[in-house]
Amino acid sequence: MKYSAARVEQRFVDSTKELRxxxxxxxxxxxxxxxxxxxxxxxQPKQIPVEPVTEMCSYATVIRDPERACYRSWYNRFLTVKGERVVAKCLAESEDGFHWEPVKLKKPVDRLGHLRSNLVFSGHTSAGEGTLMYDPIDPDPERRYKLTYSDRLGPGQEQLRESSESPASDRSLGLTAYSPDGIHWRIDDDHPFYTVPGGCDTLIMPLFNPVTERYQVVVRPSVLDRRIAIVESPDFLNWTQPLTVLTPDPLDEPFLQFYGMPWFYYEDLFIGLLWDHHINQDELGGVKWSGVIDCELAYSYNGVHWNRTNRQPFIGRTEPGTYGCGSVYPHSLLIDEDDRIRIYSAGLLTDHSIEEPPKGFESIGAMIVHQLRKDGFxxxxxxxxxxxxxxxxxxxxxxxxxxxxxxxxxxxxxxxxxxxxxxxxxxxxxxxxxxxxxxxxxxxxxxxxxxxxxxxxxxxxxxxxxxxxxxxxxxxxxxxxxxxxxxxxx
Incomplete structure (x- = not known):
């Protein structure tokens, strides 16, 4: 299980190709x-008045599956296993992308599959922060779906821990996994995409960049460095070190932080849903936990050099007392069957530092949906x-x-x-x-x-x-x- 320490040369944009x-x-x-x-x-996208899905209250990946002609959502659920909190990925499907049914597997496909009938992946010890991509260009059908996530190494992973570039006291790695169908997953322990000490404490999203002809994953420079970075690979095996591509600047409000950025290839450019963390400046300590999060619009012509637009909320927080009024984390963007842009978000009732729902609510958050005209950025x-x-x-x-x-x-x-x-x-x-x-x-x-x-x-x-x-x-x-x-x- 020892992984290769090889790193690829940092080569992000090929300037010799003709631009089309x-x-x-x-x-x-x-x-x-x-x-x-x-x-x-x-x-700004308009919120669609559909019932919020409280089952999907955290990071998720929603796609229109071209093979099954339906919408599929791989969403994070927090479970308690032997006193430890574990992040697991569950799968639901929908005909319209609004009304969801958990996939009912005939038998467990994961080590924790006995806990939920639609649980498809929980990593070695957890499947934190992960999202996935559908990859139609990979010639290997066993790698049709690709997942990037943070795992915390547990008992039985001694060899992997020894080979980590992180200190022995830190057990987080960014790992990849593959699946032919989005249900049956195989972890690749030998080629971690992220080995910075502390892991990556935000949404981790892979995509294939047709400009650089490489896979890229959006991460942070380090675990609590709330800026946007990317790592890159020609084969989803050998990865560069993180390159910072977006950082707050003097035109921003004081102490703005970039919590994460889901990104998407949209025809001839890249769209980023940049999560702005507006911190509580009175909070003591080096790490700011309290504050609210909304989303501004970013874009890039090559997936490496990024621009921001008007620095105003693209998807803002919702009305008080509704899901999304505390913080909103857009995580999925797709084109629906009517050729409209649809954006799925985790809408929370609380700010970033609170993990319990307010009185009278069963869930701290829910998945909410916004809609935008085609090309309507x-x-x-x-x-x-x-x-x-x-x-x-x-x-x-x-x-x-x-x-x-x-x-x-x-x-x-x-x-x-x-x-x-x-x-x-x-x-x-x-x-x-x-x-x-x-x-x-x-x-x-x-x-x-x-x-x-x-x-x-x-x-x-x-x-x-x-x-x-x-x-x-x-x-x-x-x-x-x-x-x-x-x-x-x-």
Whole structure:
């Protein structure tokens, strides 16, 4: 059971690969050349009025399972085993993602499976802080599901303890496990992803980064260092040491802490649900336990270099007396069957330091659900009257353009121009058939042009005129350019 001490070279972004982008959101001005009389908005997801699920009151992973055509939730439950608190992962399924039924296993699949019929994993001694990913690209079907979690080594793990880089008194490691079906798990003791002394006291989330072509796990630099770090591996076996990628800065409120950050690959960029820990500054001691947690929006173009948006709550705390009023921990983001963004959170009634429910409540927390329009992390709209937006120059690989917009009482006009912003004949604002209504994938049309296929390989710009309209996203398979040179890295 002794694990390899080998570490991979810290190589996070390959700058030699050609950049190919198909989806452009408007979180910042990176792909814009100019805009006039335009305002950027960051809408908040709306909570869906469904019954909170008190059974799922802690960290969880919710996915739409492509093989079973249903929603699945692996959620943490705290059990007491021989006087010790143990974190175990239980599994529930749902047809709509709102009403859940525990999976009823015919026989136990875990050492503690006799305690709950839907318990699928409890590690060697515990399965703390862990989340998992569904990995369709791994050629080994036995590794279709990948789990990262914190385990505390117990009796019988002497060899593993001796090989740990942590002090003998500290018994925490970040371990991985694999499963072909999300039910039957195999722990990999030989390749821990996190060996920093003390373990990782926050949600641990793996994903595959198609930009770096490596697996990454979001962690902390160390157990109580509340900032955001990542570790990376080419094979889910050999891992880098933590690299800090997000830290509070002078523009933040005093002593803000980043408790954790679930992250997700969203088409051509990465979305982070950054947990802001607003501490009680009067609390004595080096570690601040009391305080409340909410979520702000972060994003990255390569999964390594991260940006924040308006530093306001993206998913804030709920009304007093409801689940989420004390702290809210968003943990899962997916696209539902109606092409909407759905976000699942652990909503607590208390602040971070309190572990017992208030009087009159059976549970300290519950899983709550929010919803957001597809691509709805940000949008552009006119300040008043008409507004114009000009994107950076690109070379198209496809003639098909789609626009995500909302203009029930207004309109959107689309123009394609040359690098000097001279309209290309047939693609001018005057030739454009106005877009109205509310569409996710509207195809702009011109009087004599149905698409941009005649412009494939040309150096062009996309321009918009907006009137009482919200512009959320553009989808177009292109090579971005900056001036006279192609952009070869993000």
């Amino acid at each position: 982008m198909k989806t452009f959101l408007f979180l910042d001005d990176w792909m814009l050349d100019s805009h006039r009389d335009i305002v950027r908005r960051f809408p 940000a949008y552009l709209e006119p300040r008043a009257g008409w507004g114009t937006v000009t994107m950076r120059s690109v070379k198209p690989r496809s003639g098909e353009i789609t626009i995500n917009f909302r203009a029930p009482l207004g309109q959107v006009l689309v123009q394609i121009s040359d690098p000097n912003r001279k309209p290309i004949p047939g693609y001018s604002f005057e030739d454009c058939i106005p877009l109205t209504g509310d569409e996710l994938y509207a195809r702009p049309r011109w009087k004599e042009r149905k698409d941009a296929s005649k412009l494939i390989g040309e150096h062009v710009r996309l321009e918009f005129k907006l009137f009482q309209a919200e512009l959320y996203a553009v989808r177009w398979d292109v090579q971005p350019w900056y001036g006279d040179l192609p952009i070869e890295r993000i």
